[in-house]
Amino acid sequence: MSLSILLNGAKGRMGHAIAAAAAEAGLVICAATDVGDNPAASIARCDAVIDFSFHAATRPMLELAVAHRKPIVIGTTGHSPADKAELLKLAAQVPCVWAGNYSVGVNLLFALTRRAAQVLGSDYDAEVVEMHHRFKKDAPSGTAERLLEIILAERKLERSALRHGRQGITGERTPTEVGIHALRGGDVIGDHTVMFAALGERVELTHKASDRGIFARGALRAAQWVVSQPPGVYDMQDVLGLK
Ligand code: NAD
Numbered sequence: 219m220s221l222s223i224l225l226n227g228a229k230g231r232m233g234h235a236i237a238a239a240a241a242e243a244g245l246v247i248c249a250a251t252d253v254g255d256n257p258a259a260s261i262a263r264c265d266a267v268i269d270f271s272f273h274a275a276t277r278p279m280l281e282l283a284v285a286h287r288k289p290i291v292i293g294t295t296g297h298s299p300a301d302k303a304e305l306l307k308l309a310a311q312v313p314c315v316w317a318g319n320y321s322v323g324v325n326l327l328f329a330l331t332r333r334a335a336q337v338l339g340s341d342y343d344a345e346v347v348e349m350h351h352r353f354k355k356d357a358p359s360g361t362a363e364r365l366l367e368i369i370l371a372e373r374k375l376e377r378s379a380l381r382h383g384r385q386g387i388t389g390e391r392t393p394t395e396v397g398i399h400a401l402r403g404g405d406v407i408g409d410h411t412v413m414f415a416a417l418g419e420r421v422e423l424t425h426k427a428s429d430r431g432i433f434a435r436g437a438l439r440a441a442q443w444v445v446s447q448p449p450g451v452y453d454m455q456d457v458l459g460l461k
Pocket residue numbers: 226227228229230231232233251252253254270271272273274275292293294295296317318319320321433
């Protein structure tokens with residue numbers, strides 16, 4: 219089905235990547251809006267909304283989508299937990315995909331990590347290593363945080379089990395810790411490896427991003443999927459059938 223999309227945040231890095239990916243996929247951007255524009259003028263003629271803009275822009279965009287009963291894909295990040303809880307209630311009134319990472323590969327990595335943590339018990343030491351470009355201002359990455367949440371949940375461990383890097387005389391590794399290591403350098407868009415190491419073998423699951431287009435293509439895949447769903451909030455695991 220060829221969709222008509224209202225793209226909010228169209229002048230940003232992701233906006234450009236989504237417009238390029240839409241052109242490749244034969245999807246139509248029927249309205250491209252950014253700060254100062256009025257999406258109310260064009261939403262009626264679009265099938266779905268994609269929002270990769272700014273956290274403060276999510277509420278008005280979502281209210282407009284709800285008023286016009288339009289499905290929406292939200293990629294914008296940076297909402298406070300309280301804000302996000304409010305916005306999710308609003309989002310549930312229309313078909314909505316909301317994900318912190320739209321890469322198909324990363325979402326498969328989440329599912330594979332859960333499966334590996336289920337099969338490989340606490341005998342297998344779990345460590346997460348991520349690498350990003352030298353300009354990144356926070357660590358560990360949001361994607362690494364999600365991988366850690368998955369491992370902690372499967373192993374029934376609290377966040378106090380996390381070991382951020384190691385230095386000095388740490389003593390032997392305990393089976394109830396999960397290591398996390400953040401490397402920074404160059405122009406790396408985002409690499410994540412999850413390791414499960416036992417005596418005699420090691421399993422490594424790695425994802426490497428080399429192009430922001432992966433998020434754009436994932437968001438478009440979410441838009442094509444969400445238009446035929448009933449109202450509710452979904453994530454990329456739903457879109458990809460990984461639940
Ligand atoms: P960017 O700063 O390059 O672009 C953001 C765009 O939004 C800008 O053009 C800006 O003018 C516009 N904008 C700001 N306020 C607006 C408003 N009130 N209404 C409409 N447009 C407004 O940022 P980016 O790299 O394109 O990322 C955009 C968002 O998407 C960020 O929140 C980022 O964290 C998120 N992101 C999510 C994923 C994912 O997979 N979920 C991937 C990449 C980026």
